[in-house]
Amino acid sequence: MESLIAAAICLTIALYGAIRAVLEKRTLLKLPFVNVMNFGIAGLIVFILPHPLTLVAAVAYFVGSTLEANAIASAYARRKPE
Amino acid sequence: MLEEFGRIVIATVIAWILFLSIDIFWRLPWKGGVSGADSIGKAIAEKGGDQHGGWMMGNIVCSPDASAGILLAACGVFVAGIPGGIAAAILVYIGNRICHDRGYAGTSGALIATFVIAAFLQIGFLASDFIAGMVLAILTIQGISHIHASRLIGYFWRWRA
Numbered sequence: 001m002e003s004l005i006a007a008a009i010c011l012t013i014a015l016y017g018a019i020r021a022v023l024e025k026r027t028l029l030k031l032p033f034v035n036v037m038n039f040g041i042a043g044l045i046v047f048i049l050p051h052p053l054t055l056v057a058a059v060a061y062f063v064g065s066t067l068e069a070n071a072i073a074s075a076y077a078r079r080k081p082e
Numbered sequence: 083m084l085e086e087f088g089r090i091v092i093a094t095v096i097a098w099i100l101f102l103s104i105d106i107f108w109r110l111p112w113k114g115g116v117s118g119a120d121s122i123g124k125a126i127a128e129k130g131g132d133q134h135g136g137w138m139m140g141n142i143v144c145s146p147d148a149s150a151g152i153l154l155a156a157c158g159v160f161v162a163g164i165p166g167g168i169a170a171a172i173l174v175y176i177g178n179r180i181c182h183d184r185g186y187a188g189t190s191g192a193l194i195a196t197f198v199i200a201a202f203l204q205i206g207f208l209a210s211d212f213i214a215g216m217v218l219a220i221l222t223i224q225g226i227s228h229i230h231a232s233r234l235i236g237y238f239w240r241w242r243a
Contacts, residue, residue: 003160003208003210005083005086005087005090005214006086006090006208006210006211006213006214007210007214009090009214009217009218010213010214010217013217013218013221013225016221016225017221017225020225026125028121028122028125029122029125029126029129029228031122031143032122032139032142032143032224032225032228033224033225034143035142035143035220035224036217036220036221036224036225039149039150039153039216039217039220039221040217042153042154042157043153043157043213043214043216043217046157046160046161046213047210047213050160050161051161052161052162052166054157054161055154055157055158055161055162055166055169055170055173056173058154058157059154059170059173059174059177062146062150062153062154062177063146063173063174063176063177063180063181066143066144066145066146066150066177066181067180067181069118069143069144070116070118070119070143070144070145070181070182071118072118073116073117073118073119073121073122073140073143073144074116074117074118074121074144075118076118076121077117077118077120077121078117
């Protein structure tokens with residue numbers, strides 16, 4: 001397993017991003033930490049299952065999570081004036 | 083073992099320079115591309131960060147930019163060689179269009195990264211080093227201190243503008 005260390009780094013950073021996102025109070029500032037977690041998970045998907053079609057899964061996960069972050073942030077931006 | 087750590091550190095530095103220069107070249111810190119990115123930038127600026135740096139961080143969150151392009155190109159090269167990297171670029175372009183982005187930064191980042199990684203494969207690096215390297219590079223920008231990272235990006239942005 002040549003790439004075991006790289007996979008461990010991705011996992012550690014994904015966990016770190018998740019913990020920082022939980023600890024952060026403001027919703028808009030949680031999103032960059034969630035983004036870090038998404039990067040780690042997308043890398044980890046490829047390490048767990050090294051197959052050409054896994055690339056499609058990783059891209060689908062990453063783009064989907066980005067779209068969700070986009071939706072959360074724009075919904076928050078709209079409700080700001082109250 | 084130690085050798086792999088060294089390769090990952092070098093890959094991190096290369097990925098960091100590559101994604102910041104491509105993002106700043108495509109003017110990501112100029113303004114928040116969508117309303118969500120704009121409000122993330124303002125939230126970071128309220129907390130004491132730099133406005134332009136905050137906008138760039140908001141844009142990274144809200145659409146797959148060059149950092150995502152480099153990560154997914156590294157994944158593509160890892161599973162399928164150079165054709166995998168080019169397939170990743172196409173998929174990133176589709177993802178950009180889904181997220182209401184013109185898609186220049188993500189697609190060009192993926193294409194440039196494919197060839198950079200292919201060149202580094204020739205001198206003994208592995209594509210997995212660049213996956214871990216890109217994750218570490220995004221950690222330094224998005225995951226440690228929003229205030230300091232946004233000031234750093236703002237400094238580079240003023241130097242480019």
